[in-house]
Amino acid sequence: MQDRRRTLVISLPVALLVLVAVFPFLWMAVSAFKPLAQLYTIPPRWLPDPPTLVNFKTVLFESNIPRYFVNSLIISIGSTSLALIFAIFAAYGFARFDFRGRSAALAFVLIGQLLPTATVIVPLYIVLNYLGLINTYLGLILVYLILTLPLSVWMLTGYFRGIPKELEDAAIIDGASHLGVLFRISLPLVSPGIIAVALYSFVATWNEFVFALSFATEKEMKTLPIGLAEFSTEFDTDWGAVMAASFVMTLPIALIFLVMQRMFVSGLMSGATKG
Amino acid sequence: MTSRNISPGLWFILPTMLLLATLIIYPMLSTVELSLTDSSGAFAGMRNFNVAISAPSTRLILFNTAYYVIGSVVFQLLLGILAGILLNQQFAGRSVVRSLMLIPWVVPGIVAAMTWAWMFHTDYGIINYMLMQLGIISEPVGWLTDPDTVMPALIAVNAWKMFPFVAVMVLAGLQSVPDELYEAVRVDGASFWHEIWHIMLPQLQPVLVSVTLLLTIWALDGITIIYSITGGGPANRSMIFPIQIYVQAFEYFEFNRAAAMAVLYFLFIAVIIVLYMRMFAAQDKD
Amino acid sequence: MAQVELNKVVKKYGAYEALHEVDMRVENGEFVVLVGPSGCGKSTLLRMIAGLEAISSGAISIGGRVVNDIRPKERDIAMVFQSYALYPHMTVRKNMSFALKLASVPQPEIDAAVERAASILGLGELLDRRPKQLSGGQRQRVAMGRAIVRNPQVFLFDEPLSNLDAKLRVQMRAEIRELHQRLGATTVYVTHDQIEAMTMADKIVVMRQGYIEQIGHPLELYDRPANLFVAGFIGSPAMNFIEGETSAASPQSFVAKDGTSITLPAGSAALDGRRVILAIRPEDLAVVGDGTPDAFAGKVVGVETTGPESVILLETCGTRVSLVLRERASLGVGQTVLLRADPAKLHFFESDDHGRRIIM
Known part of the structure; x- marks a missing residue:
């Protein structure tokens, strides 16, 4: 009896919680498969009928998104690997040795971390500009070390310990x-x-917005987040x-999450990164 | 072997420290230098700071920043603590619910921003539709275009995005509370609310202190959501400090003024970081 | 094979001195046990011999060669760790061959050495398992195997048995001794367990707070502890200590602080009128019948029986003492009995901080 009442008392807020957490995500997915006419109707349609791939066609064949996707991939993988190489040594040094200034x-x-x-974008722009690294992969890969390197050192130090x-x-x-x-x-x-x-580093760089906005201004060099934002800035x-x-x-983030969920949570608990 | 003059540990961390110094310390010093010079490089004293502080929009921007940060953190904490406590209870499908709850945090910030912008759409947004169906509003609200609703709407997005972080931390904190403690208060005849008030919250206090500081710093750095949804509009009503720095630098090309603002902004955040470090040092005694 | 020699070895951590001018010598082929309570510096000393800790001053030599600045791998030592420290991602075979591989020993030689060590320790069938799949005792053997494979001059053991359950510990004690007899290698063995020290060592080094308290053969330490600390540390149940004094007036008796008088052996003049601590092993006390000369009274406060023998706890001489009976005790709690101490087996210590043995 007690258990039954408890289940009822708990299931309502749990349902609400799930709804709040999942609904925007689902609404995004549903909207992506809706034809134009079904997007702009009142009352709105809950499900696309029939689902269409026309929006994906627009994105994949009539926009720069595929290019941005590749750019993001190169920059994220580049910065993640570079950070890892440096971080493995640094984290090991921090975890295993005691020295003055440690x-x-x-x-x-x-x-x-x-x-x-916002506090460093101006001089970084000037430096990158001076080095001719504005609108290059290398420029963003290096700048993204600001995100990935402290994070990697910090997390790996814990693992080595x-x-x-x-x-x-x-x-x-x-x-x-x-x-x-x-x-x-x-x-x-x-x-x-x-x-x-x-x-973790991959996700952090994949989602990064401000540096990409400031240092990759040419169409060929933009990353996915910026490309996405561009869609809506037009009238x-x-x-x-x-x-x-x-x-x-x-998609890539969701895949990573599905495969590595437990690691994600433990990483999250180390307070290592922002979403 | 550890008696050699330079510890091998230093060699291990040296490349990283040099790199970080180049990427962080140099730009920071350079920001200070820029803030004290004019566009031709001549020393300008405090002029950039005076211009930045006395600009008519500064007051509004400061207010917006405080509004956004406090609003976000309060609701992130509130939602997160409730969700954490809820997910610590026994019920069927708990692990599935725990995973689903992480979705907002996992979704890229820009995607969250775009999705909510679409949901907040004045004419075709699902939010207006639902609120009207429920009879809460009688006509569509221009959430992102109305100066009075734009900040609450953005705070809602940020709260949604980050509450899972709080929930996970709270959950971890609660799981470290020994079961005997709950059993003891239950034997003493405490209600569920007593448990929350006398057991859970005191146990969570250290976690919540550091989580709050992290959330504050992240909210202060929150450009993505606001910039991509409203760009600071309408009429600067959602303009916050970091976006203003970006706008000054990359839309008006006022690098020196932007640098002055960045210095002010950094000093403010430094105070918060120092607080965080203090607390962190107290926890990480080894 | 080699001897190990420590000459005024000091270990400092900043201003804190953890080891104070330690002198010690381990003869070729000897099995030496370093024993002491936790924090006494025994593990630090072992790690300094191994080369894992730097030496602040003094000298350590192995086989006549000063090794202060020589790296562990060049010291020709092998070490068995408390947690066994088996590499979890390697099979038993890889664990055992790791050192030889690093030393670029040809593969056939490595294989032969591993096989030989495995057969000595009965590990033959476990060679392709991983540490996770082994029991505690098996892991212990692999750890020893890893040490044997290298055929080192000196074996170092750092509390190797403390993670095993009591029964296995007794068994492994014997195995390590056997192994030592078979290989004849110089061995330094650290433990906090005095029984381990007593049963295994050729020579025991008792340490406390960074000082060596006494070095000697196990029975020498048992029969003639150099000070109160060693007296109390070695032996179980622990030695009884009774505070009191002797008087010049009656040199043949010791008066405990509650007034109880204990007869001393003839020729105890050295104690004249001094406050001293009288110590006596539990098995050197006996319950005697009425009318026995030199007896004193004690009240039974507890009886612990292990089967073959009983430990009787008594209140007497203003303190608590224990007494070992090699028979089933028919004594009840609360009963008062007469006790007699074997005058030939009394020990005396100064009643100051050092508690040195008084030689008579």
């Missing part, structure tokens, strides 16, 4: 050098962590196409 350096990394983007010190001592006794310990023992053991960090927004493009942009 906590100050770690604090600096943390500040880097929290640094508001989770490895028992005795394992590394054993390897040193067995004759491994510091680098040998890192590559033969520690790195293989944190490989789940490496994957989580890589996915006459094609909402079907915007929703279809949103759908396309969300």
